[in-house]
Amino acid sequence: MPVSRIIPPGGAPRKLALAQLTNSVGDGAYYVCSALYFSRIVGLSPTAIGAALTLGWALGAVAGVPLGHLADRRGPRGTAVLMSLVTGAAVASFLFVRSYPAFLVAVCVYACAQCGLAAARQALLAALVEPGRRTETRAHLQSTVNAGLALGAALGGVALQLDTEAAYLAAFALDALSFVAAAWLLLRLPAPARTAAAAELLPGGRRLAVLRDRPYAVVSLLNMVMLLYMPLLSVVLPLWIVQRTEAPGWTVSALLVVNTVSVVLFQVRIASRVRGLGSASRSVRQAGLVLLLACLVFASSSLGTSAWAAGALLLAAAVVQVLGEMLLGAGSWEIGFDLAPADKQGQYQGFYGAGTAVARLVGPLLLTTLILSWGFSGWLVLGGLFLTAGTAMGPAVRRASARRGGDPAAPGAVPRPAPGAGAGAAAH
Incomplete structure (x- = not known):
């Protein structure tokens, strides 16, 4: 590589x-x-x-x-x-x-x-x-x-x-x-050069413009739903493996290794496919479908009585899950950056990034209740949430982009160069 x-x-x-x-x-x-x-x-x-x-x-x-x-x-x-x-x-x-x-x-x-x-x-x-x-x-x-x-x-x-x-x-x-x-x-x-809009003192009502940007709020909400995958490996799966499967305990560590190594090796390659809002929306939609599949495979790990079969299913599900995680990351980052005004990236990124804090806040309780109480059907509900949010991201992004007015100088209007193009391109 x-x-x-x-x-x-x-x-x-x-x-x-x-x-x-x-x-x-x-x-x-x-x-x-x-x-x-x-x-x-x-x-x-x-x-x-x-x-x-x-x-x-x-x-x-x-x-x-x-x-x-x-x-x-x-x-x-x-x-x-x-x-x-x-x-x-x-x-x-x-x-x-x-x-x-x-x-x-x-x-x-x-x-x-x-x-x-x-x-x-x-x-x-x-x-x-x-x-x-x-x-x-x-x-x-x-x-x-x-x-x-x-x-x-x-x-x-x-x-x-x-x-x-x-x-x-x-x-x-x-x-x-x-x-x-x-x-x-x-x-x-x-130190980045400050834009004129960022340098001037704005009227009090305009300081936090992101709080009135409803299309961006919808995009952020959908991204927050997708981020519910975050507590899976650290909180939900260890309990699921012990309570609902025959897999050996060390499977938890194996899943973490699969996730970490995959992101280190392949996240950049997957992100290179995203070159604008259109491809970013497709990446998030694909993430929803892939995470649904991962939920189905995770759920299937409880059906067998063989420890090795359960372990194999869990490892396969972890591979599918980390693929969905990387697809989501690539699309989500592009969307979060491109839909934010150039002079308000800080407040917009703070709002968009709140989804991570909310996922850490409500995710463990929500997912443990859903999956450990409902079992197979709980996994189906979670997968349905991922699919619904991923599918809805495209229309939400188009609406938010239209609200920007199609300004060619807006962030993200410049198409991403193909790998290797331009003086500033990284070697691949």
């Missing part, structure tokens, strides 16, 4: 990828260790931890838009650096948290800063990368994040094996330092 399928081209895309790789390694260690640390070492109950996370991500979903607007007004690079430092400080505070009120405050700051950081980084990418290469660059970043999370999870696994307070605190310190390092890397990027 060509190296350019994994490593982004030089300049801003590579520096953005390096920054994301840095903090995703720390995040991988944090995600693996956090629940056990706060329950076993700090002594918080799982219910209390879950309630704090629910509140934190709910606030994060709301905070993403004003923090994205801050990136539009004050510059995405400076805002991304600030949010990275705040996130690092929130993680560092976990080293000293010993009470539930302190934990609740730290989690809320962490979630809000993470959502603001995501919006600012998306705005920074939009400002530094020409429209025709944004989705390709975003695919590189996704591959990088997955690789970093896998490496960080391995480091976190060492802390789990040691199972000591010092080991857990070392994992948290690594995450905090990773955000500081990421902030330093982001600071080395050029």
Whole structure:
């Protein structure tokens, strides 16, 4: 496989990828260790931890838009650096948290800063990368994040094996330092030129224009429904495998490996097929169909009595699911960027990215109730949701694009160059 399928081209895309790789390694260690640390070492109950996370991500979903607007007004690079430092400080505070009120405050700051950081980084990418290469660059970043999370999870696994307070605190310190390092890397990027519209102080009623953009809200809602695939591997499938199938327990790890490796190796290749709103809508529609198929195969894993047959079905379903995930990512990124005004990328990306926080917020409870309670029919309902949202995305995108008025200078109006075309094309 060509190296350019994994490593982004030089300049801003590579520096953005390096920054994301840095903090995703720390995040991988944090995600693996956090629940056990706060329950076993700090002594918080799982219910209390879950309630704090629910509140934190709910606030994060709301905070993403004003923090994205801050990136539009004050510059995405400076805002991304600030949010990275705040996130690092929130993680560092976990080293000293010993009470539930302190934990609740730290989690809320962490979630809000993470959502603001995501919006600012998306705005920074939009400002530094020409429209025709944004989705390709975003695919590189996704591959990088997955690789970093896998490496960080391995480091976190060492802390789990040691199972000591010092080991857990070392994992948290690594995450905090990773955000500081990421902030330093982001600071080395050029500061984007501010547009005239972004530089001027707008009337109060116009500051958050995305909140009145109903066609964009519909697109964002459909994307949020598609993002319900996110809790499958981390929350739903481990419980499904144990309670409803005969597959061996290690199948959970195998599914995670299949997902991570596939995204690292193939996300950029799949994203290269998307070159505008039309192909992006088709990619999301295909994702809905593929995710429906994955749900059917996952559901079938409960029908047999053979452990090996169930394991084989689960692995096959994981391959189909990650294909749908990559198709969705490629189409969704293009749509989110192209339908946002050039001078409001921050607030629009904050609004669009709220779907991720909402999926983290309601997805685990919704999907565990749906699938573990309803079994096979629950999988069918979930697959139907994916198919319906994916099919509806095309008309919703056309409506949102028409609302833009067909301005040839609008984001995404420039067709994406074919691979290898133009002076700025990456080698493939």
